[in-house]
Amino acid sequence: MSENTVVTSEPAAAAAPAGQPQPVLWLQAVVRTYRQAGAPLEILKGAEFAVWPGESVALMAPSGTGKSTLLHMAGLLELPDGGEVFIGGAATSKLPDSERTRIRRDEIGFVYQFHHLLPEFSALENVVLPQMIKGLTAAEARKRAAELLGYLGLGSRVHHRPAELSGGEQQRVAIARAVANAPRILLADEPTGNLDPKTADHVFSALGQLVRASQLAAVVATHNVDLAARMDRRVTIRDGQVVEV
């Protein structure tokens, strides 16, 4: 690990005294190794990466370098083979599955390249559902869903089903759904990868507004240099390390 290129978090995340600012997401020396045709393939080799509340970070790296892998680690979708993932200062790798699932549901929102909205449900219902799963009443959930969709410029589209929406509108609904339960972290994996540049720009603006307004921490994997330039920081993955660019 070469010292000058590695993104060093304030190393205090775990040890930070209560009340002190700390990263909401901290990957500490994360190792991830896959097996391909029996041979180990080391994707992350002790990666360090910290993100602070209200901060947006673009993750830009060539295909196959480990962007999705990094987001899966951060989102507790996969366990690291080494190192630790801290969410809000708390180590997560040794927690029981039920607790990891709870953190994923309550603290982390995901947006993917393809929207994965439920086709039979309206935009509003797609944003209502995760809230009801969390235990909100239908009335509370509908109110927040309508507010979020309105905020993202979809006030006149709330009763449309995904197939009746444009690609950019679908992705904005997916963003609304991802933040429906007011997570602290938003992880987006090439969210505008399927969109034309103008629509991508729209979706990104909506995402940026939301991050600033809600003190979310956002990590967005993207190949779009213009969009990445508008985020607070840009990192890449080089030789299994997260490196500031």
Ligand code: ADP
């Ligand atoms: P990116 O998102 O940057 O394109 P990924 O994180 O998806 O890259 O993948 C990084 C590397 O790890 C690729 O070579 C990919 O083939 C490999 N990989 C990803 N997931 C698995 C898996 N479940 N099993 C084996 N290899 C995998």
Ligand code: MG
């Ligand atoms: Mg990927």
